[in-house]
Amino acid sequence: MKLDPEDAAECxxxxxxxxxxxxxxxxxxxxxxxxxxxxxxxxIEMLIESVRARIWCYD
Structure with missing residues (x-):
């Protein structure tokens, strides 16, 4: 996602x-x-996978 940090954090x-x-x-x-x-x-794929799992799947 090409967002500035503030927009990404809000998203x-x-x-x-x-x-x-x-x-x-x-x-x-x-x-x-x-x-x-x-x-x-x-x-976006990271968000989708994490939402499906109901936890953040990365880091």
Missing amino acids: LQNVFDAFAMDSDQVTFSLYYPENPREAIPLT
Whole structure:
């Protein structure tokens, strides 16, 4: 997802709230580190798989 960090955090929180998931499971800095070259891509597929499992499946 090509979103700035604030929009991505809001998007993730909305998904977690909608599906009663714990947002504390996500290490957000892996996807939006200070050095963008070190970022792990955050994808829609990751969100879908995690929603199906009802937990964050990555990190």
